[in-house]
Amino acid sequence: MPGNAPVGGWTTLIDDIVAGKWTNPETGERATVPYESIVIGExxxxxxxxxxxxxxxxxxxxxxxxxxxxxxxxxxxxKALKSLGAVDTVILDHPHADMAAVHDLTEKLARSEAVIAVGSGTINDLCKFVTGRTNRRYAVFGTAASMNGYTSTTASITLENGLKVSLPSHAPSGFFIDLGVTAAAPAYLSAAGFADCLVRSVAQVDWWMSHRLLGTLYSTVPYIIQEDDERELNRRAAGIATGDIAANGYLHRVLALCGLGISFTGMSNHGSMGEHQVSHYIDCFARDKHPGTLHGQQVGVATLSMARLQRIFLDSETPPQIRPSRIVPQAMARRMGAEVAAQCYQEIQPKIFDARGAAEINEKLATLWPVLRAELNAFALPVAEMEQLLRDAGGPMTAADLGLPVEIYREALIYSREMRNRYSFLDIAADTGMLEDFAGGEA
Structure with a gap:
């Protein structure tokens, strides 16, 4: 095994988790995940x-x-599979992971038995969702380290009404990565995947804060299984931009382990909080001003904004003081359309606080803040370090780098919290009345 690989090879630890040989430290029981084979090789x-x-x-x-x-x-x-039996091939034309493509692929695969996806985000999500709905197993050969969805049990699909959501699905029976192929993919794809890993710091801050203030579920397991590889990946960030095999190997390990984390929690919160909401808002509502950038590229820019926003609060010894939430359904409908707005407004009810609810949160903050602040600071990477890591990996740093009008990006920062019931520092900032001023300084 080349010296750049972890001791035990590129799937060390992953193999134990898949085989049921790894003990979950939170439960003391052997882990079980819905995968049969994960292979990452040079x-x-x-x-x-x-x-x-x-x-x-x-x-x-x-x-x-x-x-x-x-x-x-x-x-x-x-060519290889023809040695096993008959092979049909479906070539999709510039596909998007939306319900129209789901319906189209469902028809194309109506008589298919063994589905083999070859691609990354869109191809994998479509095959995962279609086979999941029809109770068929599938395998995927990844072609780029562009996202962490290969090993997740959810699929990111845009609904008919234009809302992009994570829908319950199933895992691939087999997930296979040829590092020579993925390292040779366009560098911007790997940079997008790196940004999806850089999220860990800000997502963990948001998720733990939500757990402490609202009592939402929190698990350490997704972080435990990836923490060593995250450090190794960050040390090799510059190799992402140059197509380095080892850098891409650690990138795939972190992406795979992050996806496996969903098997332990049943949710993606450990790697998807405020920063992902910003990217989802851009995808759903930028419309003809969307520059065609990848979800991970947008997530990277939003991650830096979230890190700066969180830092404002974590640098203060004084706890935040929130006011009753100011979310207006009619204004949501003007921005999102009536149907999507109604769906989102129903979704976010648990985090809309009236005067009594705001007072209860403020009481918790007054009591918890010294300890909570220390806990959150322990999770956070320095903003300058995160900026340097993303720069080294070759990822976009600003809305301008994305080619996105800055007013759309600022709108996403302000209003993306209205899309999902995940409580983040976007909500804290909005309810303290400072989010709009903060967004106005982001470019």
């Missing part, structure tokens, strides 16, 4: 057929890819 050349055959998915295979991912690895997988 090359999978010549192993493709054996990897798929071991899953016993069926005797007729359907490969799903787009033109780029078929060229990157799909043709190779197609």
């Amino acid at each position: 090359s999978l050349q010549g192993r493709e057929a054996d990897l798929v055959a071991g899953l016993e998915l069926g005797e007729r295979y359907t490969i799903v890819a787009d033109a780029q991912t078929f060229d990157a690895m799909g043709a190779r997988v197609e």
Whole structure:
């Protein structure tokens, strides 16, 4: 094993979790996750057929890819699988992970037995969701380290009304990564995946704060399983921009372990809080002003904004003082459309505080703040360090870098908290009355 890989290889720890040999420290019981095989190697050349055959998915295979991912690895997988049986290939034309594409792919795969996705975010989400709805197992050969959804049990899908949501789905039976392929992918894809990992600091701050103030579920397990690899990945951030194999190997490990975390918690909060809401808002409501950037690229910029916002509060010895929430359904409808606004308004009811609710939060803050502040500071990476890491990885740093009009980005900072019932420092900032001023300083 090359010296840059972890002791035990690129799937050390992952293998134990998948095999049920790892003990969950919160429960004292052996972990169980819904995966059969996760393989990350510096090359999978010549192993493709054996990897798929071991899953016993069926005797007729359907490969799903787009033109780029078929060229990157799909043709190779197609050729290899022909040694196992009949192979059909579905090439999607510039697909989007929305319900129209779901319906289209459902028809294309109606008679398919063994589905093999070859691609990254969109291809994986579509195959995962379609096979999950029809109770069929699938496998995926990843072609880029662009997101952490390969090993998650949710699929990110845009509904007919335009709202992008994480829908319950199922895990791939097999997840296979050829690091030579993914490291050679366009660097911006790996930088987007790196940004999805950089999230950990701000998401953990938001999630623990929510747990302490609102009593929402919190788990340390997703952080425990990835903390060593996060450090190794951050040390290699510059290698993400240059296509370094080891940097991409650690990137895939962190992405995979983050996805596995959902198997322990049933939710994605450990890696998706305020910063992801900002990106979701851009995807849903930027409309014709959307620059076509990846979710992870937007998340990276929002992560830096969240780090700066959290720092304002964590640098203060005085606890925040919130006021009753000012969320106006009619204004939401003007921004989002009536149907989406109604759905979101129902979703966020638990975090809309009247005078009594605000007083209760303020009482908790007055009591907890010295301890809570210390707890949150222990999770937070310095803002300057996060900026340098993202810069080294080659990720966009600002709305201007994304090609997104700054007014749209500021709108997302102010109003994205209205989309989901995840309590973050965006909510604290809004209810203290300072979020708009903060957003006005972000570019």
